[in-house]
Amino acid sequence: xxxxxxxxxxxxxxxxxxxxxxxxxxxxxxxxxTENEVLVFTSSGTGAFESAIVNLLSPGERVVAVSQGEFGExxxxxxxxxxxxxxxLAYPWGEAPRPQHLRDALAESGAQTAIxxxxxxxxxxxxxxxxxxAVCREAGALSxxxxxxxxxxxxxxxxxxxxxxxxxxxxxxxxxxxxxAFAAVSDHAWExxxxxxxxxxxxxxxxxxxxxxxxxxxxxxxxxxxxxxxEALGIVLEDGLEAAFARHRxxxxxCRAGIKAIGLELYSPDDDSAAxxxxxxxxxxxxxxxxxLALRDxxxxxxxxxxxxxxxxxxxIGHIGHVTIDDLAEALTAxxxxxxxxxxxxxxxxxxxxxxxAFGSVAPAG
Amino acid sequence: xxxxxxxxxxxxxxxxxxxxxxxxxxxxxxxxxTENEVLVFTSSGTGAFESAIVNLLSPGERVVAVSQGEFGExxxxxxxxxxxxxxxLAYPWGEAPRPQHLRDALAESGAQTAIxxxxxxxxxxxxxxxxxxAVCREAGALSxxxxxxxxxxxxxxxxxxxxxxxxxxxxxxxxxxxxxAFAAVSDHAWExxxxxxxxxxxxxxxxxxxxxxxxxxxxxxxxxxxxxxxEALGIVLEDGLEAAFARHRxxxxxCRAGIKAIGLELYSPDDDSAAxxxxxxxxxxxxxxxxxLALRDxxxxxxxxxxxxxxxxxxxIGHIGHVTIDDLAEALTAxxxxxxxxxxxxxxxxxxxxxxxAFGSVAPAG
Numbered sequence: 001x002x003x004x005x006x007x008x009x010x011x012x013x014x015x016x017x018x019x020x021x022x023x024x025x026x027x028x029x030x031x032x033x034t035e036n037e038v039l040v041f042t043s044s045g046t047g048a049f050e051s052a053i054v055n056l057l058s059p060g061e062r063v064v065a066v067s068q069g070e071f072g073e074x075x076x077x078x079x080x081x082x083x084x085x086x087x088x089l090a091y092p093w094g095e096a097p098r099p100q101h102l103r104d105a106l107a108e109s110g111a112q113t114a115i116x117x118x119x120x121x122x123x124x125x126x127x128x129x130x131x132x133x134a135v136c137r138e139a140g141a142l143s144x145x146x147x148x149x150x151x152x153x154x155x156x157x158x159x160x161x162x163x164x165x166x167x168x169x170x171x172x173x174x175x176x177x178x179x180x181a182f183a184a185v186s187d188h189a190w191e192x193x194x195x196x197x198x199x200x201x202x203x204x205x206x207x208x209x210x211x212x213x214x215x216x217x218x219x220x221x222x223x224x225x226x227x228x229x230x231e232a233l234g235i236v237l238e239d240g241l242e243a244a245f246a247r248h249r250x251x252x253x254x255c256r257a258g259i260k261a262i263g264l265e266l267y268s269p270d271d272d273s274a275a276x277x278x279x280x281x282x283x284x285x286x287x288x289x290x291x292x293l294a295l296r297d298x299x300x301x302x303x304x305x306x307x308x309x310x311x312x313x314x315x316x317i318g319h320i321g322h323v324t325i326d327d328l329a330e331a332l333t334a335x336x337x338x339x340x341x342x343x344x345x346x347x348x349x350x351x352x353x354x355x356x357x358a359f360g361s362v363a364p365a366g
Numbered sequence: 367x368x369x370x371x372x373x374x375x376x377x378x379x380x381x382x383x384x385x386x387x388x389x390x391x392x393x394x395x396x397x398x399x400t401e402n403e404v405l406v407f408t409s410s411g412t413g414a415f416e417s418a419i420v421n422l423l424s425p426g427e428r429v430v431a432v433s434q435g436e437f438g439e440x441x442x443x444x445x446x447x448x449x450x451x452x453x454x455l456a457y458p459w460g461e462a463p464r465p466q467h468l469r470d471a472l473a474e475s476g477a478q479t480a481i482x483x484x485x486x487x488x489x490x491x492x493x494x495x496x497x498x499x500a501v502c503r504e505a506g507a508l509s510x511x512x513x514x515x516x517x518x519x520x521x522x523x524x525x526x527x528x529x530x531x532x533x534x535x536x537x538x539x540x541x542x543x544x545x546x547a548f549a550a551v552s553d554h555a556w557e558x559x560x561x562x563x564x565x566x567x568x569x570x571x572x573x574x575x576x577x578x579x580x581x582x583x584x585x586x587x588x589x590x591x592x593x594x595x596x597e598a599l600g601i602v603l604e605d606g607l608e609a610a611f612a613r614h615r616x617x618x619x620x621c622r623a624g625i626k627a628i629g630l631e632l633y634s635p636d637d638d639s640a641a642x643x644x645x646x647x648x649x650x651x652x653x654x655x656x657x658x659l660a661l662r663d664x665x666x667x668x669x670x671x672x673x674x675x676x677x678x679x680x681x682x683i684g685h686i687g688h689v690t691i692d693d694l695a696e697a698l699t700a701x702x703x704x705x706x707x708x709x710x711x712x713x714x715x716x717x718x719x720x721x722x723x724a725f726g727s728v729a730p731a732g
Contacts, residue, residue, distance in 0.1 A: 050568045178588045
C-alpha cells in the first residue's frame with residue numbers, strides 16, 4: 001500500500017525501477033541481437049516508428065519507402081505528414097519487395113534513407129530482409145525497419161545484417177501487454193540524428209538516451225508493463241531465440257496445413273516465411289465478416305479481417321507470441337464448424353489432424 | 367487462452383474492446399466536466415501535451431507559456447523545440463501565476479495561445495485557474511491547461527471555466543497505471559487545429575477523432591489499462607468528484623499538520639490549495655537525499671525529492687489518487703523515525719496525532 005504514496009510524484013525514478021529498466025534494456029539488446037542502444041518509448045509501435053522519422057529526416061528530404069501492404073502505406077503517409085519527399089516503392093498487397101528495385105530507387109532518387117517493412121501484418125508476407133539491408137549499406141543509405149510483428153518471431157540480425165534502426169512493439173512476439181515500443185539505433189543513425197531538423201520532443205532520441213544513461217526514462221513509463229516485459233523476454237531468451245523461430249515456423253506450417261485441409265485458399269504465402277500469421281479466403285458465398293462474428297460470439301475467438309475488395313473474403317489467423325498449437329487447433333476447428341453452419345461443404349476434424357501432423361515434426365516449446 | 371490468438375492482429379479493434387473504450391470516453395467526459403471530446407493517447411502526459419502544441423500551433427507562432435516550476439519550464443522547452451516563439455511568463459518556483467500578468471503578456475505579445483500549469487508537481491502549488499482562463503477568453507486566446515496532477519484531485523470545470531484544451535494522464539488522481547493520457551478539446555481548439563501547420567501523425571487529433579467516432583483508436587492501445595481506467599473512473603464517479611476533492615483537501619491538511627508537528631518548514635503552500643502534494647524542508651544538517659533513501663530502504667516508502675539548490679533539503683509527499691490517511695500516517699511516522707536516526711530532535715508520534723486530528727473534520731471516503 002505504501003508504495004502508492006510514490007505514485008503522484010516520482011516512483012518511476014526510484015532505484016527499484018532503475019534496476020528493472022536496465023535489465024529490460026539488456027534483454028532487449030539480446031532479442032534485437034544488437035550492441036546498439038535500444039530506446040524505450042511509452043507508445044504503440046507507430047510512435048516508435050515516428051521517432052525514426054523525426055530524428056533522422058529533415059523537411060523536404062527524400063526517403064524511399066517500400067510498401068507491400070497497410071503498414072508500408074502508413075509509413076509513407078507518416079513521412080509525407082512530416083513534409084518529407086516520399087519516393088514510393090509500392091508493390092501490390094501480398095507481394096514481397098525485391099533488392100534490385102530498392103537499389104534502383106535509391107540510385108535514381110539519391111535518397112539517403114529507406115523504410116522497409118519486415119513482416120507486413122495486413123498480408124502475412126515476411127520479406128527477405130537481409131539483401132534489402134545490404135542494398136541500403138551499399139548505397140550508403142540509412143535503413144529503417146518496421147519489425148513490429150517480426151522481432152522475436154522470425155530471424156532478424158540487427159548488427160550482422162547492418163540494420164540502422166529497428167522498431168518494434170511490446171505486444172506481439174515479445175508477449176507483453178501493449179503500451180511500450182522500442183527502437184534500436186546504430187551509430188550511423190545517431191550521427192544522422194544530430195543534423196536532422198524535423199522538430200521533436202516526446203520522441204526525441206537524445207532526450208531518451210540521456211535519461212537511459214541515468215537508468216531512467218524522460219517521461220513517466222508504464223512501470224508494470226516494463227516489469228512484464230522483463231519477465232517475458234526472460235522466458236524467450238531462456239528457451240533461446242532459435243527455438244522461438246522454430247516454433248513460429250511450425251505453427252505457420254500447422255496453420256497452413258489446417259487451412260488447406262479445410263479446402264480453403266491461402267492468401268498469405270504457402271511457405272515457411274509465413275511464420276507470423278496465415279491469411280485465408282472463405283469459400284464463394286461465405287462472408288468473412290459473418291465468419292469472424294460467429295467465431296467471436298460463439299467461440300470467443302478473434303481473428304483479423306481483410307481490406308478493400310477482400311473484406312468479404314479474407315480472414316487472418318495470427319500465430320505469434322503466446323499462441324500454442326492447441327490454440328491454433330481450437331481456432332481451426334471453430335472455423336470448420338462455422339463454415340459448415342454457413343452452408344459450406346466442410347468436415348469437422350480434418351483441420352486439426354492436418355495441423356498436428358504438420359506441427360509434429362517440431363517438438364512444442366516448453 | 368484463445369483470445370490470445372487475437373493478439374498478433376486486431377484484438378483492440380474487437381467489439382468487446384469498443385464497448386469498454388466508449389465507456390472510458392463517457393466517464394472521462396464526466397471527470398473532465400466537459401461535453402467536449404476527450405482524446406485518448408497511448409503515451410505519458412507529456413505526449414498528450416505535445417498533441418496540443420502540434421495541433422494548435424504553427425512554426426514561428428507566438429505562445430505565452432506561464433511557468434512556476436519544472437513542468438511549466440518543460441512546456442516552454444517543448445514549444446521552442448517545435449519552433450514556436452515562446453513568450454515566457456516565468457515565476458520563481460513555488461509562486462502562483464497572476465491573472466493581470468497573463469492579461470498583459472497576451473496583450474503585449476498578441477499571442478493567440480496560452481499555456482498554464484494547474485498543479486505544479488515540482489512545488490505543490492495549485493494555481494487559481496478560473497481567473498487565468500477568464501483572461502484567455504477575454505483576450506480571445508486559446509488556453510492549454512496541464513492538469514496532469516490536478517484533474518480529479520482538485521476542482522477543474524473544463525466547460526464552465528471555458529478551458530480549451532485540458533491534458534492529463536492516467537496515473538495520478540485517476541488511479542490507473544501509467545501509459546494513457548488524455549486531452550479534452552473545445553470547438554475553438556478544433557477550429558484552430560485545422561489551420562495549424564506543425565507536422566503531426568502519432569499525436570494528430572483528427573486521426574484520433576476519426577478512430578474514436580468508430581469506437582476505436584488509430585494505433586494499438588494498452589487495452590488492459592483502458593479496462594483499469596474504466597473501473598477506476600467508475601469508483602471516482604460513484605463517490606462523486608466533490609467527495610474526491612474533499613478527501614484530497616483533508617489529506618493535504620493532515621499532511622501539513624503532521625509536517626508542522628514534526629517541526630519542519632513547509633515548502634508547499636500552507637493552505638487548502640496544496641491538496642496534491644506537500645513539500646517540506648529537512649532540518650539544518652539532515653540531508654534530504656539520505657532521508658529519502660532511508661525511507662525507501664528501511665520502510666519501503668518512496669517520496670520525491672527537490673531540485674537545484676533545494677536538492678539536499680526538499681522532500682515531497684504525494685497524496686492523490688489511492689493514498690489514504692493511513693498511508694500518510696505511516697509515511698509521516700517513518701519520517702519522524704528517520705529524522706531522529708539522523709540526529710534531529712524529533713519525538714515519534716506527534717505527526718500522526720496532528721495528522722489524524724486535522725483529517726478528522728472530514729470523514730474518510732468509502
